Amino acid sequence: MSRIFRTLLAGLVVVVFAASATAQQKKRVAVMNFDYATVRSFVASIWGTDQDVGKGVADLLITQLVKDGTYTVVERAALDKILAEQNFSNSDRADATTAAKIGKLLGVNAIIIGSVTQFGRDDQTRTYGGGAIGGLTGRFGIGGIQRRKAKAVVGLTARIVNVDTGEILAVADGKGESTRSGESLLGAGGGGGAAAGGAADMSSSNFANTLLGEAVHQAVNSLSQQLVSDASRLPTTTVSIEGLVADASSPNAIILNVGSKAGVQTGDRFEVSRKVRDIRDPATGKVIHTITNTVGQITITSVDELSSVGTFTGSAQPKVGDMVKKVQ
DSSP states (O other): OOHHHHHHHHHHHHHHHHHHHHHHHOEEEEEOOOBOGGGHHHHHHHHSSOOOHHHHHHHHHHHHHHHHOSEEEOOHHHHHHHHHHTTOOGGGTTOHHHHHHHHHHHTOSEEEEEEEEEEEEOOEEEEEOGGGGGGGHHHHOTTOEEEEEEEEEEEEEEEEEETTTOOEEEEEEEEEEEEEETOOTTOOSSSOOOOTTSSOOTTSHHHHTSHHHHHHHHHHHHHHHHHHHTGGGSOOOOOOOEEEEEEOSOTTSEEESOOGGGTOOTTOEEEEEEEEEEEEOTTTOOEEEEEEEEEEEEEEEEEOSSOEEEEEEESSOOOTTOEEEEOO
8 A cells, every 4th residue: 555545544534533523512402483472563563464483583593503513403393293292382482491391302402492572673764855955845745855764673582591400501692683765674675565475484585685584684693603602501411212122023124112202313323132130139029130131233224203223233133122222
């Protein structure tokens, strides 16, 4: 092997290990829909009906965090399912205790909750002219020339909550402002405008190009940057997952009785062990220790909610009822 080739190979190994270490340092988080109770009346006045802007803000924040890559973010579908099972209400969105409970069920390091503190307009209308403009007043009326400047203002706050203790680990806030002359908050160009289709799609490019959309994106981007800078404050949580072999018909398709609901992910490895005998307390007869033999390992290839499937390597074929434990 030439010296140049060995040098290149060593460099490749360093890159691979560096990438692996970075992946292991990622913290897993979930983002709750933001509470928007304090601005609800303003939201209704802008769209003509109530819109869940708290969900829209959360969706935009998730997108920014995923793009950044510092965190691993739980999918929206998994969070919504847990919220439905726990009879979660909108009034719980900013509650740290409830958020911690949801986060533990999701198996995350921390959960992000927040509130929309400002969401609306701060318009200025000025009149120039009157009698001082002279001949121009005949064209624009006695009041002279009126110029309208629309200003959208959005304020957000967020907290990172420890799912084990309910402790608030970090706080962030974001603010966005956008100003243009002769425009409404939801209109493009010089004219007015309303939200297309009735429901607010805050992730659409149409909304992003409006005054209000620009302010929302500014606030979310600012919030995202602060949350990323606080990633080191999150605790590292090791999730222990244990289960049983449910089917061992094929070594290439061993089925376990634990799945995504328990935190199993594709690529996880499980040690398979088989009970040899129980050791009992001679005074009480209770089992005080179990002696086991290691049979081999299973590498997970597919996962659903309640089960997982993997390939087996080891000294003996696993059996239904064998114990499995995730290898950390």
